[in-house]
Amino acid sequence: MDGHVFVDETKDRGLLVVAAVVLPSDLAAARRTIRSLILPGQRRIHFHKERDDRRRQIIDAIATLSAQAVIFDATHHHNARAARDACLVELVEHSAKINAARLILERDDSTFRADQRLLFEQTRRAGLSSIFRYEQLRAHEECLLAIPDALAWCWAKGGRWRNSVRRMVSESRQV
DSSP states (O other): OOEEEEEEEBTBBEEEEEEEEEOOGHHHHHHHEEEEEETTTOOOOOOGGOOOOHHHHHHHHHTOOEEEEEEEETOOOSSSHHHHHHHHHHHHHHHHHTTEEEEEOOOOOTTTHHHHHHHHHEEEEOOTTTTTEEEEEGGGGGGGGGHHHHHHHHHHHHHHHHHHHHGGEEEEEEE
């Protein structure tokens, strides 16, 4: 088993889910880098609340990491639950395909139980239930959730922001 997949989303212009993969050998250095960006008084980095100059600093730091991301684009769905379910199904399939060891999603209390049921069902269906771990954590509990948070915001914003993270995105899929 290989990478750890960190997942966050944005709903600004429809649902985009970003899965950033960090290899186990890079986890400690990536956590040090992200923790060094958390300012005094902050529990975590929340990208949409940052100023533009700080956003550039965060993106520059993330670009030094070995993380690669996949965007799951469900913006064409009209039903929010169907969009989320479609993304989670693709996310588990992608995790299986890349032989991921762990899937960490930013916890959303409004979807927690439904997500747990779907993740359980999909990991069982993919034959991963005994070897694959998934967790739903709050952003302050896992600092590497800042990576998909930043990438999701930039991708959804488009223009220069999307261009600033394009080299970290290996694929964008319509789901």
